[in-house]
Amino acid sequence: MSSPVLPEAPSLHQSIIVLGVLASGSGSNLEAITKAIANGQLQAKIAVVIYNEPDAFAKQRAQKFGIPAILINHRDYKSRKALDLAIINILKQYNADLVIMAGWMRIVTQVLIDAFPERILNIHPSLLPSFKGIHAIEQAFDYGVKISGCTVHLLSLEVDSGKILKQSAVPILDNDKLEDLQKRIQVQEHIIYPEAIAEYALKLSL
Numbered sequence: 001m002s003s004p005v006l007p008e009a010p011s012l013h014q015s016i017i018v019l020g021v022l023a024s025g026s027g028s029n030l031e032a033i034t035k036a037i038a039n040g041q042l043q044a045k046i047a048v049v050i051y052n053e054p055d056a057f058a059k060q061r062a063q064k065f066g067i068p069a070i071l072i073n074h075r076d077y078k079s080r081k082a083l084d085l086a087i088i089n090i091l092k093q094y095n096a097d098l099v100i101m102a103g104w105m106r107i108v109t110q111v112l113i114d115a116f117p118e119r120i121l122n123i124h125p126s127l128l129p130s131f132k133g134i135h136a137i138e139q140a141f142d143y144g145v146k147i148s149g150c151t152v153h154l155l156s157l158e159v160d161s162g163k164i165l166k167q168s169a170v171p172i173l174d175n176d177k178l179e180d181l182q183k184r185i186q187v188q189e190h191i192i193y194p195e196a197i198a199e200y201a202l203k204l205s206l
């Protein structure tokens, strides 16, 4: 008698997305992503944090969570391309599936984009395509717009011009000071960045 054909058991394996994070400053987005991983919202692992400013607080946040933090000081490289090659080398060593820019304040070259095509995400504190570049929050505030926000997008060579993955709108209230708007935008960044990573990884079947 032949044995019955059983339905395939559901796989217990859930793939873990390997992230490499680039940060230059405080690292609050890094921490938000780390917490989303810890609470199961994001099935991922941050394999490495690369930071370029020796005193970046992002380094301490990484270490607090036991994530390897590697300093790649841009001042030690003679060109943007040389810097990007050093970054690629580390990201490949750590098998990054996605590269997450979380306050990375260096202009990138095509070399980095080509090494991770459509695999580099960035977050920007405005509703792109409005207010690209630095001081985006100040630009929106000074302009007097009534709604600003934040945008997760794919990295492109032209600054803040890649395909938009997710946005959150943030109102600017009449009595707001710049700091009020900054705080309100960061709250939204910390919500949408982990969500955008999870959604994009799903779309890519990572």
Ligand code: GRF
Residues within 6 Å of the ligand: 023, 024, 025, 026, 027, 028, 029, 030, 102, 103, 104, 123, 124, 125, 150, 186, 189
């Ligand atoms: C964020 O506001 C992000 O939009 C911009 O840089 C800032 C980084 O903040 N690209 P943090 O280092 O994650 O706290």
